[in-house]
Amino acid sequence: MSKPSIPKGTRDFTPTEMVRRNYIFDTIRSVFTTFGYLPIETPAMENLSSLLGKYGDEGDKLLFRVLNSGEPFASVSGDILRPDNSSAITSAVCEKGLRYDLTVPFARFVVQHQSELTFPFRRYQIQPVWRADRPQKGRYREFYQCDVDVIGSRSLLNEAELVQIVDTVFERLNINVLVKINNRKVLSGIAEVIGEADKLVDITVAIDKIDKIGLDAVKAELQERGVSPTAISKLEPVLTLKGTTVEKLAVLETWLAPSVTGMLGVEELRTLFGYISTLNIKQEVELDLSLARGLSYYTGAIFEVKAKDTEIGSITGGGRYDDLTGIFGLKDMSGVGISFGADRIYDVMTTLNLFPKHAAQATRLLFANLGEQEELRVLPIAAKLRQQGIAVEIYPDRAKLKKQFEYADKRDIPFIAIVGENEMSKNTVMLKDMRTGEQKELSELELLNAIS
């Protein structure tokens, strides 16, 4: 087929979709603003050296690489150019890549602009990111993230604030969510206590799936990943830990006593949940010890938010990272942040039918076009209405009225105004309400009142 197309995993957005997407972005942005966060933007492309190694081996594979401009192959020696040598070739001819998330570019930004920034630095950033993943349900190759981060503060008040932001955003969007919280230090502690500290990543990846595949499958996977049977049986009581957050923390406190890191994590969680209890949070918030999250840079609290009334996966996630800027040369800069996945939020709202009905409606009044004289008469009236803040269009062509009415109908424009010979001679406007079909002849002044 020779029809035009767009790359796999990317999408066009129609006006109807954009109005809805903007509704989501505007809601999120306005909440960020009330907490004092300020906007920044970073380029779509980063140097690959800033990106590689930050997201694990899997992440590196998912980076879109940008071919060097000019003569990218000119300086590549012939013996590198073998089919089995693609990684050496790409590193020789690509020095830029598309951003994979907003957190790493933010870390780079903070390091580069440290002298101009006031810490603790609070910023938000709403921009697209790209991942060369195979697209599937709720997964795109180009999608927007809405990030809020504070950097330069270790206070757990920041974590509490993020929970508050999540709560407010989803309350305004009318989505019921479950906010899951865990702590990487607790996970490290668990790995330590069961004697598998070096298997931390394997353990977290496996137990993260417990909701999906069940306890037995997780145990099998742990064994496959080389965790000893005694460690697995030691781990089991933690995986099946039930009760309130306070009860879970109490059990963990004794269980994790041998691990300094683990105890630190428990203490952090206790403080955080203490803050949360004072905040009148409306959404459900729970301590979920199986929550792990793949991104390797998290070191403290981790968050994940799921919509309760549909299965779309995680729609928001984040956590604390103690040393993200370290790789870029700035030590001791702890930060916390979360990222709202606007595209998945859109999908949730679509499946649950949560968008306001007439969000797409914009133009309020259409002036029909009946001819040259009429155009001249209508132009200043339209200008005055626009000055009053009313969205007005003039039909640009002298088409048949039938066609102009059909246009108004399809665009869902509630009023149409007709100025022809009759109206011109009487200095009036014929106004028709497209919903009721009623039609009235009005003066210019009456017109403004009738439609506003």
Place this chain on the structure above:
RNA sequence: GUGAUUGUAGCUCAGUUGGUUAGAGCGCUAGAUUGUGGCUCUAGAGGUCGGGGGUUCGAAUCCCCUCUUUCACCCCA
């Protein structure tokens, strides 16, 4: 990256064991209605059946390759 799956008119889809000119509904255009939409009626336009190659007297239909869609795994928003 692994394993499946989809592709026929603008859209949603029919198309019988390979057999003449590939159909429907909706939408679109024009008219019935030369200053009036939503309803109705009439007429019309629109497809090298995703692309390439092959088998066959003959392919939308069978085979191969490729692209695309959707889904699961991996991973994640």
